[in-house]
Every structure is written in structure tokens, then in C-alpha cells.
Amino acid sequence: MKKLLLVGLLLLANAVSADHYTPETFEDATKLPQNKLLVLLTEISNCPYCSQIKEQFLGPLSLAAEFGPYITIASINLESSEKLIGFDGKAVTQDKWAQQMMGVDFSPTVLILDPKTGQRLTDDLVGLATPDFYGFYLEQNINKAKQSLAID
Template sequence: MTTTIAPLPLALPTPSSLRASAQAAARRGEPLVIMTTLTGCPYCDLVRNHHLLPLSRAGEVVAVQLDVRDRRSILQGFGGESTTPADQIAEWKAKFAPTVLFFGPQGQELAERLVGVAVPDFFGEYLEARLQEARKRLK
């Protein structure tokens, strides 16, 4: 008998509802971590594959991604309104990919955004500091 192991995803999930995702994260005592992404962006791949996916797989964060160019998918915003990922990102004025944002259940930002990757070697420390800040403000 052969056992087949499904490959692990190389992408973070894309939510259909920010409100539901943030409320689910808050029930776990976690902020909703949202990464803006762009196809072909090596820094997005770095943040996703070396930081957010491992933390997500370990159950340490609730992380999702939104594509800055996605104008086709319907996304429910924090207030229940319908939008697209691209329009939501524009509303947040998140102009760079990757940008990592930290939200509470009502859509409030809980920590300073991580914009881009200035120093890859220190990104994990910056991320951990923002996660600690967001968790503290969530309680």
C-alpha cells in the first residue's frame, strides 16, 4: 500500500470575507495578518515562504494574502460591503508589495504596517515585534 502525501500550498489563502477572517482570528486570540502580494514579486515570495507560511502552518498566525491587481474577485470588507482585493488595497493606501497589515475583528489596524523588505535578515524580527504589538492591542 502506497501513502500519498498532498503537497503543501505555496500560497497563503485568499479570503472571501475580511470580516469573517478577522473574527475567526480574534476567536483564537490572534490578529488577522494580511499580506498584499504581486505575481512575480521576489520579496513577496520571501515574506510568504520564509515567514508567513511557516508561522501559519505551525498555527502561530492567521495569515491571508490579497493580490494588488485582482479586480475580479469579490471580497467582503470589514463592514460587510462588497469590494475587490485591488480596491480594498487602494482604500488602505498600501502602495507597495509586499505590505503586511495586522487587523482586529472590527477592521482596526493593531500594529504598524511592514512595508516592503528593507533588510531581509531582520524581517523576521520586525514581523515578530509587530505580531506582539497586535496581540497586545487585541486583548
């Protein structure tokens, strides 16, 4: 019985840690790995759809052999006045960068960007209207972006 309980607790611990994937905060575009796509989540605080995207899609994607080595996953908060360094090397707040520089004002939005220029490589994934197909659309966009930059 104790062994069964221990196994159950270990499985639960793994499930909990997998359910709380947190991408790194996007802080400095000039320090991004140049050989990896930037998968950027724009989010707001206490957003259940943002959490769902992180836990069900971005977390597993970061671990997948076919995607993990080719992507950097990061996030910014559309409500944050924390500074970041943009692709032009200038400091700007997260909210201003997302809204003024990238034209993003809805959360969650996932952008796939060129790590050198910040140029969009695919259409943005806005919202989470179709969770059943979201992973497919995300993988399709990453594959398209990998081809356009010849990343493999």
C-alpha cells in the same frame, strides 16, 4: 544506495513543499475567526519579494507554536479585480479595497489587523529591505498586536 536516494528524495519533497507556502486568499472579513489576528499580505503577481516573505516568514510563522494558533494569514493581490467582503460587509474588488480602504499601494506590505474591525494594530511592514531582521520585526508586531487585543 537506494535507501540513501529515497531519504534524499523525501527531504527534497519536504523542502519543496515548505518553499511554496500559499496563504489563503482574503475573501470575507465577516467570516474571520474573531479570536485570531489577521496577518494580511498585499502582493502582486510575479513578485519575488512577496514569494520570499511567504516562504521564509509567513509559512514558518503559521507553523510556530507561539504564533500559529493566534493568527490567520491571508493575502490579496493589488492587481486583482476579484471581489472580497470588507469589514463593513460590503463587496469590493481586492485592488480597490487595498488601495482606497486601507491606503496600501506598495507590494509587498504586511498588515496586522483586528479581525473584528479591520483596524491596524501595528505599523505596516512595507517591502523587504532588511531580510535579516524581517522575521524579528514581524514577530515583534504580532506580539504587540496580541497584547493590544489580549489574545493568548
